[in-house]
Amino acid sequence: MLTHTQRKTLIKLQQHFEAYGEMPTRRELSTQIHGNLNASNAQRLLKGLEERGYIRTFKNQPRAIEILKPIDPVTEYYKFDFETGKFSKI
Numbered sequence: 001m002l003t004h005t006q007r008k009t010l011i012k013l014q015q016h017f018e019a020y021g022e023m024p025t026r027r028e029l030s031t032q033i034h035g036n037l038n039a040s041n042a043q044r045l046l047k048g049l050e051e052r053g054y055i056r057t058f059k060n061q062p063r064a065i066e067i068l069k070p071i072d073p074v075t076e077y078y079k080f081d082f083e084t085g086k087f088s089k090i
Contacts, residue, residue: 002049002052002054003048005033005045006045006048006049006052006054007071008033008087009029009042009045009046009049010049010054010055010067010070010071011071011080011087012024012029012032012033012080012087013029013055013065013067014067014070014071015080016028016029016032016080017067019082022063023063023064023065024063025039025062025063026039026042026043026046026062027039027042029042029045029046030042032080032085033087046065053068053069054067054068054069054071055067055068055069056068
């Protein structure tokens with residue numbers, strides 16, 4: 001089971017990839033999800049997702065994230081708004 005923040009992170013990864021065709025860097029991920037969260041905290045979130053089998057990351061490659069178990073944002077009741085940089089409940 002994912003925490004609320006891990007769920008938001010996975011949804012953000014999926015939506016960023018759909019919108020831009022590439023995964024966000026750790027710094028982009030941290031600022032878009034949590035405002036000014038530093039990149040090491042984003043790395044911790046990614047590690048938690050990886051430990052639970054939702055993603056796979058590759059060392060020394062900033063955008064190298066593979067989603068292994070996608071989730072449906074509609075089912076999860078969240079949508080990421082790229083204009084505001086925030087999640088909102090649907």
